[in-house]
Structure formats: structure tokens, C-alpha cells
Amino acid sequence: MILNRRTFLAALAATAAYRPADAAATPNLGSLAEQHGLLFGSAFDREIFTDASYRALIKSSCRIGSVENSFKIDWLRRNGITADFRITDRLVQFANSAKIALRGTALVWNDWPPTWLKSLSAREVAAALDRHVGETIGRYAGRMQGWGVVNEPFYPPHRQTGGYRKGPWLEAMGPSYIPRAFKVAAAADPQAKLVLNEAFCEQDDELGRSVRPRLLKLVAELKHSGVKLDAVGFQAHLKPHLPYNDQAFATFLGQIAALDVDIYITEFDVDDEGMPDDIAKRDRLVADRCEKFLRTILTIPRVKVLICWHLSDRYSWYKDADWYARAISENGGDPTRKVRTHLTDGELRPKLAWDAVARAIEARSEH
């Protein structure tokens, strides 16, 4: 079908998926969230050095930011234990001058270990953990809001005792790598908020339900043993094609909060793989999912932080994930279609999800 300008504009108006307004003209999610006791922000990384319009969007919308990749050991210490801090220095500098509270993420994660780490002895792996956590956090002490110290401790399908995620840290130290990382982190910057981050818990499938009790037990153990743990982070890569039960998840968050930790939503976005190709339909479904989820969980006062895993489809991590394109094909969708997983589109135009998030944040004080 060939669209002339009039029919094109009419089609846009009908879908309401596109608006010419830029993000600055729509509710400012950062300041709106602040009025409701919530720090709102996004992940970003080195693209902000070259992409001026995205940098402006991040600056205007975010009170908090997470570094997407650059603090991960396979990025910061690519070829060995010696770090190259050039990028992270610039990211911290950017956030400090933009007055965005910055978090480093996934310092210790059993996924994606660099090759060099896998060839070390157990004793050397333990020393690498101390160095990576201690040196990195120490370098930026006083300039960071906090750290995702340990990422994704559990993955029961790996069939390790206790349901832990397999990888070099677990192999070298068993689950003791977790309190160890937090102790080193606390010593390196006593003011920083230290976070244990986990995936899947918002899913009501077998995986999500198997991770929840294990995480609850781990948080209780860490707190009872006096480890400095300020918050538990939940990724919330929402997957509407899998079973979910927001109320059950909120109940679980209440149990976690009762252990005297804050709750951060750390990687918020919506996987649209199971949705129809039609953009208007997809945008509506994504927005609805965002709104229902957030309306339910933002009723919990200890939910203090909401971070999107990027603010735009332009930097959606789904685009690079091979499993994502495969899943779309398996669902009979067009594997070349554009992702609609984030709050603004590839042109940084706010989508329905932007307003849906704003409504959910506004509803928070009603509870």
C-alpha cells in the first residue's frame, strides 16, 4: 500500500502510537517519579558519547542511571585482571556533571565470564573477585549511587546444589562468593548502595517460582549474618508470553521488603516476541503490560527505584539477542520487524508505554 501524506498522518492519528512530541513535552518521568517517592532512570553506556539526541533524552528524563555493560568484568578487564578504566571514567564524569545518580551493574556474574578468568585456579579466581570488586568500587568511591554487586545468583536449570547459577565464581568458591563480594564492596565504598540483582522472579512460571524462595532465603541469610545489603534488584524484563501474576509477585516483594531491604526494579522493558507484527497493536499491548505491572508493584513503599533497560528501541538489547529473532519466527512473526520493547521508538518518540508508566507512577500516592 502506498500512503500519501494525508492518509499517512491519518493512520498515525488512528494508531495513536506515534506523536510528534519529543520526550521533553510529555510528562517528565524523572521529576514525576520524584514526586511519588521513586527514583526513575535508565541504563545507558558508551553510546551517549556519540549520540547527542539520546544523551539529551537521558539527561532530561533520568534521576538515576545504570551502566549497561562497561563495569562487567568481560568489558572492563577484557584481556586479564588489569582494567582499562577509560570508558567508565567518562561515564562517571558524565553522570556526575548531569546530576544523574549512577550505578554500576553486574560486577560479579557467572554468565559471560571472560576467557582468561576460566583458566585460573580457584585461589586466583577468588583474588580476581577481590580485585575486580574492590578496585572498581574504590576508584569511584563517593561518586556512585551504588552497585549491582552480584547479578543473577540463581538458575535452577543448571542443577547445582541450592539452585545456584553455574560459572567460575561458583565453581571456585561455592555460594560463599556472594557474601565475599558484598564485604569487599562495603569496604571499598561504605556509602554506596549495595544491591543483589536477580532475574525471572516476576514470571509466574516454573523458573520464576523456583527462584523466588531461594532468593528470599539468601537475602535472609545475608541480612542475618550482618552483610551490608541495601536493596534487592529485580530485573523485570517482562515477558507477557509467559505466565505472570503481578499480585503474587507483589506479595513476594513484600516478603523481601520485610527483611529490611529496599527494592529496585533494575532492567524494566517488555519482550514483545509473542505479540503481533502490527505496531499499533503491539504498542498497546506493551503499554498495558507496563501499566498493570507497575500499578501493582508500586503500591509497595520500599520500591524506591525504577530503571528501564534503556529508554529507546534504538538501543533495545533484544535486537542483538539471537534467541529473540528466532522466537519471533517461531511465533509466525516477521523476523525483520522492528522491536517495540521500550518507552520511546527508534526515533526517540515517546510511545503509549511512556504515558502508561507515567499513569502508574501517578497512581502510586493513591495507595
Ligand code: XIL
Ligand atoms: C545485557 C546487555 O544489555 C547487552 O548489551 C549485553 O550484550 C548482554 O547483557 N540481564 C542482565 C543484564 O543482568 O546485564 C543483561 O544486559 C540483560 C539481561
